Amino acid sequence: MNRQTKHGFWKKSVNGRTALLYLFPSILLFSVFVFYPMFRTIYLSFFLTDQAGNAALHVGLENYGYLLESSAFRNSMKATGLFVLYTVPIGIILSLFFALLANEKLKGIGFFRTLYSSTMGISVAASSVIWLFMFHPSIGMFNRVLSVLNLPQIQWLLDPEWALLSVSISTIWMNTGFSFLILLGGLQNIDEHLYESSRIDGAGYFYRLRRITLPMLSPTLFFIITISLINAFQSFGQIDILTKGGPSQSTNLIVYSIYREAFINYQFGTASAQAVILFIIILIVTILQFKLGERKVHYQ
């Protein structure tokens, strides 16, 4: 009897075991490259580390307590929130606009499609350096244009009021290419018949845009919003090259502050604690997005 149930279980779970076998390679890779570093980060966040980065002193939740009390960290959170707010909506609206333009069937449209998506081909580092020159306080292009127009000069990257905005502008420019490409792909996938029949019914351009294009594009839009949000939270390269977190910490986004804590100050403990907090924030935002946003997504 006993033996039979055991045998029965063995037989019943055959599908599960086969699945595990197929999943084994990816589980293995994930545990080495994702799960182990993640648990190591959580582990380190309860310690202070020595000069070589090894866990040296167990401090429990002290790292978290210090962060939540520290005005510098609160400032990082605020800057990150503002940065996300500046870059994500404008970036997506802009690339949607370009995608709609480039989706029209015109002669030579391929040229414009290449142009609009070209920023995707430039690395963050290279484009940041280009922007660095344009923002240059004394020889930069923007300030030269301003002086030709007799407008007051702006300290793009040196004035705390402007720095985050300047970094956001360059980030929007960098990210537009990728969002544009994905959205254009989504637009091309919309069934031409829908437009044809609506045209027969006498629907105008904006009516079609609102009733056909946007609903049919919503899965793509949802995808691109999720990706852009996560990307914005994790922006690093342009900060490192343009401002290094300054001036007055105004562009010290969380990821940059983690980097500085870990690799300049060699405080892997507090850096890990920040990373864990960032992870929780992104998790919450993504869950919220799936809960709230996905209702509006229309899958055909």
Add this chain to the structure above:
Amino acid sequence: MKNLLKPSLFWLLLLTVAILTACTNSDSNTNNDADNPAPSDSEDTGTEEGKVTIDFWHAMSGTGQESLDAIVAGFNESQDKYEVKAEFQGSYEESLTKLRSVGGTKDAPAITQVFEVGTKYMIDSGYIEPMQSFIDKDSYDLSQLEENILNYYKVDGDLYSMPFNSSTPVMIYNKDAFEEAGLDPEKAPETFSEVIDAAAKLKTDEMYGFSMLTYGWFFEQLVATQGGLYVNEDNGRSGDATEALFNGPEGLNVFNFLDTMNKAGTFGNFGTNWDDIRAAFSTGKVAMYMDSSAGVAGAIQNAPFEVGVAYIPHADEVQRNGVVIGGASLWMSKGIAENEQEAAWEFMKYLTTPEVQAKWHLDTGYFAINPKAYDEENVKEKWSEFPQYKVTVDQLQDTVPGLATQGALISVFPESRQQIVTALEDLYQGKDPQEALDQAAEGTNRAMEIANKTK
């Protein structure tokens, strides 16, 4: 479908295993090395043609790298026992990060260039062979080297690393602008109040009077020249420092000095990037600024006007103490083969010869650590053409030796400098000088506390 799937799964598995073994292999290797740091003359010693080959990690780019490559090539040709390979490893911070992962093993480079504020870290790390042991063994005569430079790198009387590229801050000014403003171009302002007055006279619609790179090093120098200490425990030289002192009266003098000009609109803020402030000077956007002595050559070359070089200013009520050495020194690794250490020592001795130092000084504007270099013919020639170079050397040799000008010794210097940068930026935005300084001191105190706790 099944037939298609099976081989691909097999390859995937094989790939996984391959990747994983690759990872574990390198891991266990480094572990082994860490466990037995005993020197082993195996494959790494590189005995090609009977020569001992060693690696030299440095952080010099641009003209510094060119000059250094030429010096290394000169060493390799000068004898046939040793071969030095110079490798650029990124900025000082980046190369130090790389060193942390191999330090103390036989994979470590024989020589690493580490910036001056990494001195305390390197001594504490246990990765390095103190220079003093070779100096004693070889009875090397240290007195031939510049005393003011040695003072910085000597800890408890022992020299741990070989000074190499050394620089100090100077004030660089636009002589043409001085003339236009009715100031004497041959006599630069010396004290804080003189600089403030001159800056007000020099200010035009196009040009700011004075500027300073937003960088902790300059603040440290302006405090030190007043005889102020950066941290307690005799600037960290008689024990582990526990408290920042830079928010005392000397530091406040500096912040008030900058604040006065900033409020008067005569101070130009050009940020944290060396190139930006240098471009601002050469395009006539600022009349006086603080730069490293290593920037003098570039300033003279790039400016379309006459360039003057002066000592850094000091507070009115105190005597000038002088400057602290900045730059970097060369460290010899521990745990590598003995003949590699000897090769490293031979190379360092070669570096300190007057001829090499003269070349280095002329190419880059860094000091010659061997003062005899200044007697070389080519240096004299250059000095008579550009007397500005001499000012930097005079300023160093006029320095009053003492705890302040010896420079602070703390392991968390990079973090503390970051705190100062933030304080300066806050100051330029109108924050109260004392408040900004206190905040930086608090951050530094916490960093030192953690460093002392986890040591």
